[in-house]
Amino acid sequence: SYKIPVSAEKPYTIGAWSWGVSGSGLGFYVRCMDAAGKGLPAPNEHYHRALSSRKRRWTRTAFVIQTPKGCASIQLWLHSYSGSKVEAFVDDLSVREGALVKEKKRPGMKPFAKVEVKTAQGARPSVLVTRQEIADIKAAAEKHEWAGRSLKAFLLGAERRLKTPVPHPDRGGGWYHWYACSIDGAGLTTVSPTEHKCRKCGKIYTGEPYDTVAIMGEHNKLGRNARDYGLAFALTGRPEFAKRAREILVGYADRYAGYEMHDVRGPSTRGSAGKVGPQTLDESCWVIPVAQAYDFVVDTMSEDERTHVDRDLLRAAVATIQRNNAGISNWQSWHNAGIASVAYALRDTELIDAAINGRSGFQFQMENSVTDDGFWYEGAWGYHYYALSAHLQLTEMAMRSGMDLYQNPRYKGLYQVSMQFMAPNRILPAFHDAHLAGGLAGPRFYEVAYRRWHDPMFAWAVNERKRGWDSMLYGALDVPKRDQPPQNSVNFTGLGWAVLRSGASRDGMYLALDYGPHGGGHGHPDKLGFSFYALGDFLAHDPGCVAYGLPIHGEWYRQTVSHNTVVVDGQSQEQGTGELDFYVASPRMGVVSARAADATDPVQFRRLALMTGEMLLLVDDASDTAEHQYDWAFHGVGEFASALPLAARAEAPGKDSGYQHIEGVTAAPAPGTWQADWVSPRRSLRLTMLADIATPTEVIAGKAWGPSSLGKVPMVLARRRAKATRYVAALHPYRGTAPEVKLSAKPIGDGLLVSAQTATSRTLALRGKAGDLCQAPGMSTDADFAAVETGDDVRNVILVNGRRLAAGRQIEISLDEPGAVALERLRKGLWFVQNDTDASRQLRLKHADCAPAKAYQLRGNRRAGELPLALVNRAWVLQIPAEAKVEIIVSGASLQQFRATTAQAEKEAAEEALRAKLPAFPVKPLTPPEGIKSASKAVTVQAEAFSGQGGGEVLISDKKIGVEGTCFLKWDAPGHWLEWSCDVPETAIYQLDLRYCTMQKNAERALLIDGAYPGEVGKAIPLPSTGGYANKTDDWRTATLGESGEPAPLYLRQGHHTIRLYNLRDPANLDWLRLAPWQGGK
Structure with missing residues (x-):
C-alpha cells in the first residue's frame, strides 16, 4: 500500500x-x-x-x-x-x-539482561580457535588414533584444494530452495555451471534459477576454503596456505561493492536482499568463515590489504546485513552470528555489543525465541538446529574472547530437548517445515555441549557418534562413557507438543501430537495432527516439507489433508493455537486431550488419544450447528489392505487444498466397524474404526506424498457429512498375524465409555465430567476421564480431574480432593503410583494385593525416602506429595530391579526382532586335517564382483573415501544376500577377511561357504561400527571371521567355491572379501 x-x-x-x-x-x-x-x-x-x-x-x-x-x-x-x-x-x-477488536492476549517481548562485552587481547588466532587450541589439536593427534586420522584428512583436503583454486564468481548467488527436481522433489547436483542433475531420477535442468544457485555454492565453497586455508596455516605454518586465503579475501574486497543487490527472484533493494547471497540470511552464513579466515592471516597482510579487507569486505558485509533487523527469527540469529564473526575478527566492541546485547541480539533471542522447555519457537527441527548452529558459532567465538554466554540459563535447553523428544529409534518426527531428522544431530552440538556443561547426557551423546574433526575443533578430547538418559512421556507446553510413550525398548510405542501454536512462517495447518511409532519405526508420519521452490510444497505439504487430523469441508485449517484439556502419563499408559480451537472455527474439533500397553485409542469429536463434510485423514507406512469392497474412482476426492494430489483413489461405503492394515516385513499396523450410527461413512483410499525420503505412502479418508460426528478408532501395531481388536463405544449420559479388547488385554476408558458421577458397565468415576487396562489382573489406571474410580471388583481408588493420578501394577505386590497434581493428595487404593507393605518416594527409579503407608479395611492409604512418584511394595524385587529386568528383556526382544530369519542351513565346519598348512597367498574378491543377490539390490560406487577400486552400498535390508564365486589355487587353510564400513553399532552378517555354515561361528559375524560410511573420511576397517580375536580356520580344497553373505541386521558397505592365509594357532 x-x-x-x-x-x-x-x-x-x-x-x-x-x-x-x-x-x-x-x-x-x-x-x-x-x-x-x-x-x-x-x-x-x-x-x-x-x-x-x-x-x-x-x-x-x-x-x-x-x-x-x-x-x-x-x-x-x-x-x-x-x-x-x-x-x-x-x-x-x-x-x-484505537483498539477496536478484542483478541486473545499475546505475550509481549520479554526483557533481557545485557552482559559485559569483552574482546580478545594479544596473539591471534582468537575467533575459530586460539593458539592453545592449535597446540591441543596437535597433541590430540599424537594421543588418539581418530584424532591423528582426522588431522591428516583435514590437511590433505586443504592441500588438494590448493591445486584446484576456485575463481571468484562475477555475480551473487541464488536461493537454494529452487535447486530441486519438480518431478520427485529430490535435490540437484551440479554437473557443470549450466547443467544440474536430479539425484533421484536423473533429469537435467539448465538455465535459471538453477545456474545462479550453483553460483551460491561456489561462493560458499570459497568462504569455507579461505577458513580452511587459514586454519591449515595455523597448524603447519606453511605460507602457501596463508597466501591462498589472502587471495580469496582480497579478491572479495575487490568485487563486493560491484555485486548487485538481489533477492530470491532477482535484482531488489528490499531490506532482506543480499549481495553475495540472495538474502541477508545467506550473506550472514557466508561471511562467518570469511571473517575467521581473516583472523588467521591478518598478521601476514600488508597495511593496505588489511584496510581494504576490513573496509570493503567485512564492514561492507555487516552493513548489508544490518539493513534487515529480523526480530524473532532464525534469520536474525544468523545475522547476529555473522556480525559477531566480523566483530571478533576486527576486535570491534561496538559490533560485539550489537550482536549480543542489541535489540534483536543473542540475549534477546534466548528470551523470546526459545520456549521454556527448550524448543526453537518455529516448531520445526530443521530450523531448531539451523538456529542453534548460528548460536553455537556465536557463543564459541564469544568464549574465546572471555564472554561465557553458556551461563544463559535458557541456552542449554536447545541442546537437550531433541534427546527428550526423539522417538525410540532416535529419529525426530517431521513436524512443520522440517524433514525427518536425527535426535542426535551433527556431532559438534554435543561436543560443544559436553565441553561447556559437562552434563552426563551430553557425554552419552558424544560417544554415540563418530569422533572426528568436529571433536577436535569443538569438543573435549577425553569424554567418559555414560548411560543413555531415560526417555519419558513429556508434555512440552511451550511449543504445544504432547509426547506419550509405552515401553522402554526400541520397540516401544511413541506418539507426538501437535496442539500448540501455528509455528510462524514455517508452521503448517495441522492442529491435533500426530506421528505414531511402534516396533522399531514410525507407522504414521507427519509429512514435513520439500524444497520451498516446488509447487507441491504449498499445494500438498502445507495443506491439512496431508496430516493425520480431521479436515472440515475439504479446506485447510486456519492458522491458530490449540487448547490442551489435560495430559497424564505413566511409563505404560498415557492420555492427552486437546482442542483445535479457532483453527477449525466454527467447527469445534476435539481429539483424545489414549496409549495403552498394546495400542493407541483415538476419540475425535467434531461439531457445529451447520452441516459439514468431515474427513478423518490417516497416512500409514506399508502396503495397504482392507476387506472393504474398494472400487476405483476416476476423480480425486477434492479439487484443491491438497486433495488434487491424492492418486490411485478407491472408495467404498463402510457398513459398520471397518478395518485396514498397513503391512511391512518387520512391522505392521491395524486400524479399526467404529461406525457412526447416525451418519454413513465413506472410506476413501489412495496414495500421496509422505516425508520426502519415503515418497508416496498409502492413506485413507473416513468421510462423513453431518452437523456433528464422533470418530472412535484403534491403532494396533503388530508383527506376524494381524490381531483381532474388539472395539466398542457407548454413550453414558453426556459421557462416553470406550472398550478395546484383544486376546491379551482389555481397556475401559470413560470420559465424563468432573464432579458428576458417571456409572457405566464395569466402571464408574466422577472424573473428566478415567481408564483401566487389565490382563490377568489390573495393569494400568489413569484418573484425570476426579476423586473416585471403580472398575468392578478389581480395583477402587479415591482421592481426598480432585486430582490426576496414574497407577501401574508391575507384578503381584508391586505398584507404581504417580501424582500429576500440583498439590499433595491422599490416595486410597483397594485391590486384592493390599497387604502390609512399604512405600517409597522415587527419584527416577531409585528410592529417595520412605513414606507412611497405612492398611485400612484392606486398602492402602497414602499421602502422596505434589507431582511425586511412589513405589508400593509388599515383598520381592524392588521397582528399580523389576524395571531393569523388564527393560533388558524388552531390549533383547527388540534386538532379536531386527535380525533376519534365515532358513535352517546345514552346519559343516571346515576343520583342517592334520598336516595341512596355511595358504601361501591370498585370494581377493571385489565386493562388486558378486554372481547373484536376493532380497534387495546393492548400488556400485567408486565415490567412497579410501575405497580400493569400487565397492557397493545399500546393503540395508535384513535377509538381503549376495553370493560370490571364486577359484582357490591350492588346498590349504584360509581365513576370511571382510573390508567394510558402517555407522551402525550392531551390524551382523551370516556366512555360507558352499551352501553351509562353516561352523557355528558363521551364523553371526559382528561388524562393529567404523564411525561412518566413508562419505567424508576413510572409515574402512577389516573384520575377520573368528572368535575371541582368533581367526577361524577354513580348510578349502583347490578348485571352485561359493561364498554367500546374508545381512542379518543393519546397513554396511563392502569393499572386498579376502581368503587370506590363516594367521591363527600362534
Whole structure:
C-alpha cells in the first residue's frame, strides 16, 4: 500500500476481508517507518497475521498493533509464505485508530539482561580457535588414533584444494530452495555451471534459477576454503596456505561493492536482499568463515590489504546485513552470528555489543525465541538446529574472547530437548517445515555441549557418534562413557507438543501430537495432527516439507489433508493455537486431550488419544450447528489392505487444498466397524474404526506424498457429512498375524465409555465430567476421564480431574480432593503410583494385593525416602506429595530391579526382532586335517564382483573415501544376500577377511561357504561400527571371521567355491572379501 500517516506509540486496528479461491498461506503484514521512510523494528508475531484461506465465503481478519517509538507512517503488504501459491480476493484493507477488536492476549517481548562485552587481547588466532587450541589439536593427534586420522584428512583436503583454486564468481548467488527436481522433489547436483542433475531420477535442468544457485555454492565453497586455508596455516605454518586465503579475501574486497543487490527472484533493494547471497540470511552464513579466515592471516597482510579487507569486505558485509533487523527469527540469529564473526575478527566492541546485547541480539533471542522447555519457537527441527548452529558459532567465538554466554540459563535447553523428544529409534518426527531428522544431530552440538556443561547426557551423546574433526575443533578430547538418559512421556507446553510413550525398548510405542501454536512462517495447518511409532519405526508420519521452490510444497505439504487430523469441508485449517484439556502419563499408559480451537472455527474439533500397553485409542469429536463434510485423514507406512469392497474412482476426492494430489483413489461405503492394515516385513499396523450410527461413512483410499525420503505412502479418508460426528478408532501395531481388536463405544449420559479388547488385554476408558458421577458397565468415576487396562489382573489406571474410580471388583481408588493420578501394577505386590497434581493428595487404593507393605518416594527409579503407608479395611492409604512418584511394595524385587529386568528383556526382544530369519542351513565346519598348512597367498574378491543377490539390490560406487577400486552400498535390508564365486589355487587353510564400513553399532552378517555354515561361528559375524560410511573420511576397517580375536580356520580344497553373505541386521558397505592365509594357532 501507500504510506499511511500514523502517530507513534498509539494503538491501531488493522483489518481486511478475504475470500479464498485456492491455496493457503497468505500473510498480511504491517511495516512501520520513521519520518525519513526508514523501516523500524517490530515484533513479527504482533505485526502480521495470515488471512483466512476459507473457500467460498468472506472472512474478516482484524488485529491491533501498537506503533513503535518514532513511527510516522505504516504500509500494509501481502506476502505468500515460503513461495506458496495463493489465489484470493482481498478487500477493505483498513487502518483505524484505537483498539477496536478484542483478541486473545499475546505475550509481549520479554526483557533481557545485557552482559559485559569483552574482546580478545594479544596473539591471534582468537575467533575459530586460539593458539592453545592449535597446540591441543596437535597433541590430540599424537594421543588418539581418530584424532591423528582426522588431522591428516583435514590437511590433505586443504592441500588438494590448493591445486584446484576456485575463481571468484562475477555475480551473487541464488536461493537454494529452487535447486530441486519438480518431478520427485529430490535435490540437484551440479554437473557443470549450466547443467544440474536430479539425484533421484536423473533429469537435467539448465538455465535459471538453477545456474545462479550453483553460483551460491561456489561462493560458499570459497568462504569455507579461505577458513580452511587459514586454519591449515595455523597448524603447519606453511605460507602457501596463508597466501591462498589472502587471495580469496582480497579478491572479495575487490568485487563486493560491484555485486548487485538481489533477492530470491532477482535484482531488489528490499531490506532482506543480499549481495553475495540472495538474502541477508545467506550473506550472514557466508561471511562467518570469511571473517575467521581473516583472523588467521591478518598478521601476514600488508597495511593496505588489511584496510581494504576490513573496509570493503567485512564492514561492507555487516552493513548489508544490518539493513534487515529480523526480530524473532532464525534469520536474525544468523545475522547476529555473522556480525559477531566480523566483530571478533576486527576486535570491534561496538559490533560485539550489537550482536549480543542489541535489540534483536543473542540475549534477546534466548528470551523470546526459545520456549521454556527448550524448543526453537518455529516448531520445526530443521530450523531448531539451523538456529542453534548460528548460536553455537556465536557463543564459541564469544568464549574465546572471555564472554561465557553458556551461563544463559535458557541456552542449554536447545541442546537437550531433541534427546527428550526423539522417538525410540532416535529419529525426530517431521513436524512443520522440517524433514525427518536425527535426535542426535551433527556431532559438534554435543561436543560443544559436553565441553561447556559437562552434563552426563551430553557425554552419552558424544560417544554415540563418530569422533572426528568436529571433536577436535569443538569438543573435549577425553569424554567418559555414560548411560543413555531415560526417555519419558513429556508434555512440552511451550511449543504445544504432547509426547506419550509405552515401553522402554526400541520397540516401544511413541506418539507426538501437535496442539500448540501455528509455528510462524514455517508452521503448517495441522492442529491435533500426530506421528505414531511402534516396533522399531514410525507407522504414521507427519509429512514435513520439500524444497520451498516446488509447487507441491504449498499445494500438498502445507495443506491439512496431508496430516493425520480431521479436515472440515475439504479446506485447510486456519492458522491458530490449540487448547490442551489435560495430559497424564505413566511409563505404560498415557492420555492427552486437546482442542483445535479457532483453527477449525466454527467447527469445534476435539481429539483424545489414549496409549495403552498394546495400542493407541483415538476419540475425535467434531461439531457445529451447520452441516459439514468431515474427513478423518490417516497416512500409514506399508502396503495397504482392507476387506472393504474398494472400487476405483476416476476423480480425486477434492479439487484443491491438497486433495488434487491424492492418486490411485478407491472408495467404498463402510457398513459398520471397518478395518485396514498397513503391512511391512518387520512391522505392521491395524486400524479399526467404529461406525457412526447416525451418519454413513465413506472410506476413501489412495496414495500421496509422505516425508520426502519415503515418497508416496498409502492413506485413507473416513468421510462423513453431518452437523456433528464422533470418530472412535484403534491403532494396533503388530508383527506376524494381524490381531483381532474388539472395539466398542457407548454413550453414558453426556459421557462416553470406550472398550478395546484383544486376546491379551482389555481397556475401559470413560470420559465424563468432573464432579458428576458417571456409572457405566464395569466402571464408574466422577472424573473428566478415567481408564483401566487389565490382563490377568489390573495393569494400568489413569484418573484425570476426579476423586473416585471403580472398575468392578478389581480395583477402587479415591482421592481426598480432585486430582490426576496414574497407577501401574508391575507384578503381584508391586505398584507404581504417580501424582500429576500440583498439590499433595491422599490416595486410597483397594485391590486384592493390599497387604502390609512399604512405600517409597522415587527419584527416577531409585528410592529417595520412605513414606507412611497405612492398611485400612484392606486398602492402602497414602499421602502422596505434589507431582511425586511412589513405589508400593509388599515383598520381592524392588521397582528399580523389576524395571531393569523388564527393560533388558524388552531390549533383547527388540534386538532379536531386527535380525533376519534365515532358513535352517546345514552346519559343516571346515576343520583342517592334520598336516595341512596355511595358504601361501591370498585370494581377493571385489565386493562388486558378486554372481547373484536376493532380497534387495546393492548400488556400485567408486565415490567412497579410501575405497580400493569400487565397492557397493545399500546393503540395508535384513535377509538381503549376495553370493560370490571364486577359484582357490591350492588346498590349504584360509581365513576370511571382510573390508567394510558402517555407522551402525550392531551390524551382523551370516556366512555360507558352499551352501553351509562353516561352523557355528558363521551364523553371526559382528561388524562393529567404523564411525561412518566413508562419505567424508576413510572409515574402512577389516573384520575377520573368528572368535575371541582368533581367526577361524577354513580348510578349502583347490578348485571352485561359493561364498554367500546374508545381512542379518543393519546397513554396511563392502569393499572386498579376502581368503587370506590363516594367521591363527600362534
